[in-house]
Amino acid sequence: MKKLALLITASLLSAPVLAEKVAITGGKIFTLAEQGTLDSGTVLMTDGRIDRVITGTEVPQGYRVIDASGKVVTPGLVGSMTSLGLVEVSSSAGVVDSSVESTPITRTGAALDVSYAVNPDSSLLGVTRIEGMTSAATSVTYTDNLFYGQGAVITLSGDAPVLKPRAFMVVNVGESGANDTGGTRAALWVTLENALAEAAAADSDLSPTQDWHGLNTRADVKALKAVLSGDMPLIMEADRAADIRQVIAFKKRHNNINVVLMHGVEAWRVASELADADIPVILDPEYNLPGGFDQMGATLANAARLEAAGVTVAVGMDTHNIRLATQHAGNAVANGLSYEGGLASLTSAPAAILGIDDQLGSLAPGKRADVVIWSGDPLEVTQVAEQVFINGEAIEMRSRQTRLRDRYLAVQEEQARRPTHYVRPD
Amino acid sequence: MNHSTSRLSLALACLFSVALTGCASSQGSKEEQAAKVSVDPNPYPSTYTPIAGETTVITNATVLDGVGNKYENAMVHFADGKIVAVGEDLEIPENAKVIDAKGQWVTPGIIDNHSHLGVYPSPATRSHNDGNEITDPVTAEVWAEHSVWPQDPGFGRALAGGVTTLQILPGSANLFGGRSVVLKNVPDRTMQDMKFPDAPYGMKMACGENPKRVYGEKGGPSTRMGNVAGYRQAWSDAQDYMRKWERYEKEYADGKNPKAPKRDLQLETLAGVLKGDILVHMHCYRADEMTVMMDVMQEFDYQIGTFHHAVESYKIADKLKENNVCSAMWADWWGFKLEAYDGIRENIPAVHEAGACAIVHSDSDLGIQRLNQEAAKAWSDGKRAGLDIPMAEAWQWLSANPAKSLGVFDKTGSLEAGKQADLVLWNGNPFSTYTKAARVYIDGGLAYSLDDDDSWPVSDFELGQVGEGDVK
Known part of the structure; x- marks a missing residue:
């Protein structure tokens, strides 16, 4: 019984926020599926799944819109x-x-x-x-x-x-x-x-x-x-x-x-x-x-x-x-x-x-909503992922490395230097 | 120094001294001086001969001159192996070969100051394991050039990536790993045929995990404090050795007949560092360890030229600037050991922005083939973090700064008039994944041409094997 309870909790934790509907609009979309490449399209996601990918930027009602104009969108x-x-x-x-x-x-x-x-x-x-x-x-x-x-x-x-x-x-x-x-x-x-x-x-x-x-x-x-x-x-x-x-x-x-x-x-x-x-x-x-x-x-x-x-x-x-x-x-x-x-x-x-x-591996109806908005061509060394969605959720774009970077950029900017362990960048 | 002359004069001096000694013994005089013992600082001179070039003017190119300037629709003129001029409106000599480089870029040749090509060559078999003399934590007496296998196919691959000069270092197992050698990247029959004429020697040192891991169960050092004790004792021994030679020199100059100290090849290299003739290249990851090493440097009055790998340089960029020490870094390697755990993508631009000397290095037979992409990553990551460094300045990480680190910036590393014509014509913007070196010139000679497969180097090892002359 105890085991069962634990399992239920775990699956709830991993589920995305219920009924979250997100539209990523305006990007050049590489679906890597039958739809091929859309020069300007919209990815519709609900509850961690891809609803569908559509041409253009007209978003059906009820979706939170994320503008990806001028960006590139691919599957995770x-x-x-x-x-x-x-x-x-x-x-x-x-x-x-x-x-x-x-x-x-x-x-x-x-x-x-x-x-x-x-x-x-x-x-x-x-x-x-x-x-x-x-x-x-x-x-x-x-x-x-x-x-x-x-x-x-x-x-x-x-x-x-x-x-x-x-x-x-x-x-x-x-x-x-x-x-x-x-x-x-x-x-x-x-x-x-x-x-x-x-x-x-x-x-x-x-x-x-x-x-x-x-x-x-x-x-x-x-x-x-x-x-x-x-x-x-x-x-x-x-x-x-x-x-x-x-x-x-x-x-x-x-x-x-x-x-x-x-x-x-x-x-x-x-x-x-x-x-x-x-x-x-x-x-x-x-x-x-x-x-x-x-x-x-x-x-x-x-x-x-x-x-x-x-x-x-x-x-x-x-x-x-x-x-x-x-x-x-x-x-x-x-x-x-x-x-x-x-x-x-x-x-x-x-x-x-x-x-x-x-x-x-592709953006098609029913697939897991792992989606990336790129600053440009993902294969180009000077371009990066600007926002990553995993299971429909926009992840926090921070890591231990960005924290280290921000701490030491702050240290360099400070006039009166504090001991670094007290520098907690935003 | 002209080496052939110095060797000749040394030989003559010996002949003369033999005659004197013979004369002295026959007369039984105690006042006569024996021949003065001196050490040839360059017993293995370069036999490098540049590939013959022709007077060339590249036109319509985007040019990064390597010292911070960018020119659009510009010309690069080189002749007799040297840069003649870079500018927007140069006169084209009558006999010149003109290359229209519309849409293409010209930069100084890439200099990798951290390579193990030739000492850890391909194929990477045990029989080729010649980069680390893992027999004692102090092996300053070994010279990497005596391990270099010039048939390493990696030299040719690096050339296709625009690398015109490279430093071959011993590995990092030892506190003092031995001497490095600087090569022109024209793959040839012998190491001497590739040796960069008149480049100073370097010496490899290593901080941190590697020496203590290798020697921890072999008599030590087994800790970082053990490492530091090892450096300090070695420097003390070198100081003592220098005093012995100074005493000898002085007594000889005073007309006495002193016995020369016994040569110690290990201490000779260390003394070379203390005298400033040999440049220090120190493998060191952590900020705190680099700072300790700069204290040791002050204590024994030598200069660390460059910290290599320097994954945490961004934490102490101000101190590195203050102490005039370069950092040779990867764009994004991290985490393969604990001392590399704090690597960040903005290390290189952060060091540059602080006014310290930043270098992009490879330490890899694959990485060396696209160091321009490593610089591009660092440049763009810096830009996004607010460190907005122009491309023309960033190219210093690939040519000028490594040239300084190797003590050859008076000869190469930029497109300034009079310098060796080591340059790359790229088929587009080199800060891109898709751009390749179209032509690579070394001392004005065309060493590689992308569209001429006859110009692609094929090592002896590859000759007659599967893949000979293929797209590499």
């Missing part, structure tokens, strides 16, 4: 791959829930579940959301296990950050994965295939008393069932063309599995095969150096060539500075990606990849 950005909410300070300071050491609950790593670990008060969420990113995939990023566990999709505002727990699974099938699996791809792929085959063959509800001596633990098996059914995307990290061809062959062997390629430095070399296999790619478009022998083909043209072949491209892999995904996408556009492709790589593409495009 979706971070393709981060550890947001799991990490405060990466090195020597904590909190770090994105790094896994050996633990008995898992042998292949599949069972791990970061949805328990997300801290909505992390300063990173505040720093990130005021720059237009409203949701993100969050995952373990360091492990010796085969799988990185079950990642989650989170919203960057509110006390109940997890939008979709157990949303995806990551596996590295490149150099790093091989290093953690006997030091060779010859062991890596056999391990991966056997882990999946074992999960497929196991009873769907392995009882705790049942004898079990698997490559996976019971909890791993349970997680992998969702991968095998295609409900949980399997995000496979690889760079060299030969490894990516293995990913494509894997997809052919396991038609049900929802395969995504991540990093994919040489993906452009097998672009049409990726398109044929319907495998989308999450990548860093600025990566153009041979950081190792698996990345000899690194090029700034990667994103553009993939797009030209018909591959869905998502951009944005980082944690503290995932906010710079707009710059990364802009540089992809500077190197041949279409402008719409650049915006899609930050919104509709990651939403589709993560299986949450029914809620996020």
